[in-house]
Amino acid sequence: MVARLLAAIAALLCAIGPARAQDAAWADVLAKARGQTVHWNAWAGDEKTNAFIAWVGDEVAKRHGVKVVHVKLKDTAEAVTRVVAEKAAGRDSGGSVDLVWINGANFLALRQQKLLFGPYAERLPNWRYVDTAGKRSNLVDFTIPHEGYESPWRMAQVVFVYDGKRVGTPPSSVAALLAWAKAHPGRFTHPNVRNFLGSTFLKQALYELAPDPSVLQRPATDANFASTTAPMWAWYDALKPTLWRGGVQFPENGPAQRQLMNDGEIDMMVSFNPSEAAVSASAGLLPDSVRTFTFAKGTIGNTSFVAIPYNATAKEGAMVVADFLLAPATQARAQDIRQMGNFTVLDLAKLAPEDRRRFDELPRHPALPTNAELGTTLLEPHPSWMTRIATEWERRYTK
Amino acid sequence: MSAAPDRAAVAPVGRASARRLRPLAWAPTLTVATFALPIAAGLAGTIAPAFGYLPAIGGKGFTLDAWRELVAWPGFGSSLKLTLATGFTATILSALLAFGFCAWAAGRAWGPRAAAWLAPILATPHSAFAIGLAFVIAPSGWIVRALSPWLTGFDVPPDVATVGHPSGAALVLGLVVKEVPYLVLMTTAALAQVRSHEHLALARSFGYGAREAWIRAVLPQIWRQVRLPVLAVLAYSLSVVDVALILGPGNPPTLAVLAVRWLGDADVRMWFPAAAAATLVLVVVAASIVALLALERLIAAVGARIVARGRRKTALTPLIGGTAATVAALGVLACAAMAGMALWSVATQWRFPGAMPSGLTLDGWARRAGELAAPALNTVVVGAIATLVALVLSLACLEAEQRRPRAGPPPALSLLYLPLLVPQVAFLFGAQVLLVRGGADGTLAAVAWAHLIYVLPYLFLSLADPWRALDPRYARTAASLGASPLRVFVAVKLPILARPVAIACAVAFAVSAGLYLPTLFAGNGLVPTLTTEAVTLSAGADRRVIGAWALAQAAVPLVVYAAAVLLTARRSAA
Amino acid sequence: MSGETLSLERVRIVLAGRTLVDGLDLAIGPRECVTLMGPSGCGKSTLLAFVAGSIGSPFVAEGRVRVGDDDVTAWPPERRRIGILFQDDLLFPHLTVGGNLAFALHERVRGRRERRARIDAALAEADLAGFADRDPSTLSGGQRARVALMRTLLAEPRALLLDEPFNKLDAQLRDEVRRFVFDHALERAIPILLVTHDEADARAAGGPVLRFGSGGPLRG
Structure with missing residues (x-):
């Protein structure tokens, strides 16, 4: 504890010099941001998240005079398309997207085409609290170092949610999951593989079934894709007929899948948010009997980011929002299962004691896993795996 | 307008005001330009990328790669089949049910009033019904809930597909629920233009039952007026996106959904096959219209032979009773959905x-009132602007036509039907690029303009018949008393026609309120309406939230419709 | 066919408190034509609608209609087989002349050839041989009126109602069509009820004449 304190003081001392300049620069950003309207393009399928975004809007309006408009997306790709369309039409400034909730393939698409503003993440005052050591996904987005072109705002990790009333001992590996599904046909499904959660489910299986999971950190190629994924497809061929609707129909996304669980159509589902079960049960979106489990060998985790398109109209305003998202109080509220219930991107050790207390005092829930229960976090494979898996899945199973 | 002796009376008025009224002569041209040019440009902007031309993302030459990619896509064959199957089934089923219902109602005194009850269904957006239906017919939906477990024995929902069934059956149901009332009302309107009662009485005196008589003697006479609505239903059913997203299968979806899905892909190269799919939807619609017209010939020929046989009772009689029962069931389903x-x-x-x-609370509404406000306001503002502009253009066209009676409606005005037949996906993509170029995307004006394209034909079509049917002697009498054409228009025609004008506006507003794709494309996501938000949420949000949105979405056009009916009713009664 | 009698018994028709027909009793024998005379709006056509079975709200009607031994009062129009000829010929515009006749021709006549023969015969009877495939709109007023009558007769009605059928024809044509109608209708051995306001019609019909008073309702 003492050592940590000393280290913190040392870090603080070292930071004072450049911090001055940074402060001045940030004051400039704040000044420019005042009065701006930020069009935050964000997937809007979850009411809790929508409400949180609305709260963020109210707060930054109050504190910094920045107005936030939540542009509700069905799919983040819509925003990517919009930016690309604007680029195509030659609109290099005054763009319609100021801030976008993004990661993985969508980030890569914009970054590769140089359609992002930045690097800006390290310029945010609250960046210093971000956990860059323990949560590597805050720096490396699907194996791609984001280099400050996006700023983290919440964590995600694959977990499974089951109905404790209907499922005895939940499976602890993909092989056990297959056995369970065979014994309970029609009671498990996953979102459509075009949806990130659907493809993440397959990536999760791939992690356990690939002959050498380390290749997943490199781009997928024609040479390594077939051999790496063959065991996974064999497993999936066995699983698919046991799924809900015989594996012919799939829920379009996570919330649709959750609705199925709430309607009693399925007993078990995959989720990308460890607190989804707790949050949803308290909100009446899932039965109170739901519980959470993960696989023994660990599950994939990643970070959700916000990025600013190169032609954004309100870049400063967008930065103010991104910074506000990293504020300890904001993060604590985000993690509150009564609010949104997403695990923080911050390193609690870096926080001042009163901020740390905010996290300690968060409410608990029987469906909320502890950090220990969450187990090992596996790094996201390179985005090319996701794209290839989705394409291959379509090729194999679309008739 | 053909009575020769009266022309002398109207001529001096016409001549005196000829110079002043010049702008009116341009009304039809302006009206047609309002939508024909953007449609043409939009189609070009969709077809060019389908053949590889879209310089902005590196498509510079003519290639068939996009088509190859589209055809090679694993679900292409099924998607095409699904599109055709759902489009034709929905259209033919809707037409049969609507005509069957009208035939059944023909023999009953209260038949026409039953048709009036269908109007509220017409005012409610397609997607609101689709969202409601999805809950009613799902295996865990209301019907199964009402029967479980006491009758079915289910304590968990059965694992059978209804919503999203690969056959598209749920999509067909969703379309039929909305299109049957539309066709019934169009048929009822057409009936007023022929001497249906007398022909019916005559055919009955020959020994035909009312239903058989209606099908044989009345329907063929009004078919000419009903054909366009049927073709519009066909074009719509083949290219619909929002209802297909909510009720249709996802893997593969219909071609129109596929096009929209690829347009939304993060990988912009998918735009090329997306454009090809959108172009294919256009081709499919065009070919299907030709096919339906060929089918019309066939049915006319076969029908004439059947009629010549003179059988008084055929299988039609009980069948029509069945269709009426089915329509009633659809009505119940629609009410249950909402x-x-x-x-x-x-x-x-x-x-x-x-x-x-298990319990009821108004908390949800209280919490969501704030969220609903902005999209509701957008819905009203966009709808009002589009409706008003469309009203002004339609009235200008109709006035221009009446003041130059010999010329009749200009042939170009028949292009007005174009937006009803050209699939939205086929030109909205191209139109969006135009809007972005002009820097107008994402503005309220752009959305209102996109809506105008669809609002105008409906408003014009519902207004033209009553306007043209107005006894010209009213205007002549007023003119002979010295009233200027403007005064005749304001003080005579508008008050007499207040009710049809109000109802045409309500219909137009309802069309606007229900538009999904045009709002999405022109608004660039920045002008959310109740419909775009409801469809977005329908993909899986909390049903308590979806319920509020679907209800709000249905309520706004219904309130406008009710206001139009009630306000003008009191006026004509007073 | 020996011929049946069309009888009306104590027929009373009321419209919004105004009695149009009050206790009318009438019996028309086969080959007999009774004429009802009266100014327009007096309720003549309403009475015909009552006999044909197509009367509806806002009229209130009571009394009985019999054809031969059948009390048809409660029967729907299609079961009564009572033919009507209106002011307008009401030829179906979507059918050819032959198609119009085939529409009405009794279903007892079976087989395409047989039906076609009957239609051709009817056309020849109306001096319209070879007109079967013509569009009705290409016919003259007199020709249309004759087709309309032949059409009504081909349905083999048990009685015939004539609702001012010559009203819209010009004076010269009226005599010719009137003669044609009565010649062919009376040949069929069925009772005929004619309503008109033209004395010439009544004279041509040659049967009893009942007059609607301009003041009170029609009484039997």
Whole structure:
């Protein structure tokens, strides 16, 4: 504890010099941001998240005079398309997207085409609290170092949610999951593989079934894709007929899948948010009997980011929002299962004691896993795996 | 307008005001330009990328790669089949049910009033019904809940597909629920233009039952007026996106959904096959219209032979009774769909197999009122602007036509039907690029303009018949008393026609309120309306939330419709 | 066919408190034509609608209609087989002349050839041989009126109602069509009820004449 304190003081001392300049620069950003309207393009399928975004809007309006408009997306790709369309039409400034909730393939698409503003993440005052050591996904987005072109705002990790009333001992590996599904046909499904959660489910299986999971950190190629994924497809061929609707129909996304669980159509589902079960049960979106489990060998985790398109109209305003998202109080509220219930991107050790207390005092829930229960976090494979898996899945199973 | 002796009376007025009224002569041209040019440009902007031309993303030459990619896509064959099957089934079923219902109502005194009850269904957006239906017919939906477990024995929902069934059956149902009332009302309107009562009485005196008589003697006479609405239903059913997203299968989806899905892909190279798919939707619609017209010939020929046989009782009689019962069932389903959403919006919790929510609360509405406000306002503002502009253009066209009676409606005005037949996906993509170029995308004006394209034909079509049917002697009498054409228009025609004008506006507003794709494309996501938000949420959000949105979405056009009916009713009674 | 009698018994028709027909009793024998005379709006056509079975709200009607031994009062129009000829010929515009006749021709006549023969015969009877495939709109007024009558007769009605059928024809044509109608209708051995306001019609019909008073309702 003492050592940590000393280290913190040392870090603080070292930071004072450049911090001055940074402060001045940030004051400039704040000044420019005042009065701006930020069009935050964000997937809007979850009411809790929508409400949180609305709260963020109210707060930054109050504190910094920045107005936030939540542009509700069905799919983040819509925003990517919009930016690309604007680029195509030659609109290099005054763009319609100021801030976008993004990661993985969508980030890569914009970054590769140089359609992002930045690097800006390290310029945010609250960046210093971000956990860059323990949560590597805050720096490396699907194996791609984001280099400050996006700023983290919440964590995600694959977990499974089951109905404790209907499922005895939940499976602890993909092989056990297959056995369970065979014994309970029609009671498990996953979102459509075009949806990130659907493809993440397959990536999760791939992690356990690939002959050498380390290749997943490199781009997928024609040479390594077939051999790496063959065991996974064999497993999936066995699983698919046991799924809900015989594996012919799939829920379009996570919330649709959750609705199925709430309607009693399925007993078990995959989720990308460890607190989804707790949050949803308290909100009446899932039965109170739901519980959470993960696989023994660990599950994939990643970070959700916000990025600013190169032609954004309100870049400063967008930065103010991104910074506000990293504020300890904001993060604590985000993690509150009564609010949104997403695990923080911050390193609690870096926080001042009163901020740390905010996290300690968060409410608990029987469906909320502890950090220990969450187990090992596996790094996201390179985005090319996701794209290839989705394409291959379509090729194999679309008739 | 053909009575020769009267022309002398109207001529001096016409001549005196000829110079002043010049702008009116341009009304039809302006009207046609309002939508024909953007449609043409939009189509070009969609077809060019389908053949590889879209310089902005590196498509510089003519290639067939996009088509190759589209055809090679694993689900292409099924998607095409699904599109055709759902489009034709929905259209033919809707037409049969609507005509069957009208034939059944023909023999009954209260038949026409039954048709009036269908109007509210017409005012409610397609997607609101689709969202409601999805809950009613799902295996864990209201019907199964109401019967479980006491009758079915289910304590968990059965694992059978209804919504999203690969055959597209749920999509067909969703379309039929909306299109049958539309066709019934169009048929009822057409009936007023022929001497249907007398022909019916005559055919009955020959020994034909009312239903057989209606099908044989009345329907063929009004077919000419009803054909366009049927073709519009066909074009719509083949290219619909929002209903297909909510009720249709996802893997593969219909071609129109596929096009929209690829347009939204993060990988911009997918735009090329997306454009090809959108172009294919256009081709499919065009070919299907030709096919339906060929089918019309066939049915006319076969029908004439059947009629010549003179059989008084055929299988039609009981069949028509069946269609009327089916229409009644669809009505119940439609009411259940909206009632289900209304209940969800105030439910505390509603789990399978509960037939009713476990508790009711208004908290949800209180919490969401703020969220609903902005999209509701957008819906009203966009709808009002589009309706008003369309009203001004339509009235200008009709006035221009009446003041130059010999010229009749300009042939170009028949292009007005174009937006009803050209699939939205086929030109909205191209139109969006135009809007972005002009820097107008994402503005309220752009959305209102996109809506105008669809609002105008409906408003014009519902207004033209009553306007043209107005006895010209009213205007002549007023003119002979010295009233200027403007005064005749304001003080005579408008007050007499207040009710049809109000109802045409309500219909137009309802069309606007229900538009999904045009709002999405022109608004670039920045002008959310109740419909775009409801469809976005329908992909899986909390049903209590969806319920509130679907209800709000249905309520706004219904309120406008009711206002139009009630306000003008009191006026004509007074 | 020996011929049946069309009888009306104590027929009373009321419209919004105004009695149009009050206790009318009438019996028309086969080959007999009774004429009802009266100014327009007096309720003549309403009475015909009552006999044909197509009367509806806002009229209130009571009394009985019999054809031969059948009390048809409660029967729907299609079961009564009472033919009507209106002011307008009401030829179906979507059918050819032959198609119009085939529409009405009794279903007892079976087989395409047989039906076609009957239609051709009817056309020849109306001096319209070879007109079967013509569009009705290409016919003259007199020709249309004759087709309309032949059409009504081909349905083999048990009685015939004539609702001012010559009203819209010009004076010269009226005599010719009137003669044609009565010649062919009376040949069929069925009772005929004619309503008109033209004395010439009544004279041509040659049967009893009942007059609607301009003041009170029609009484039997």
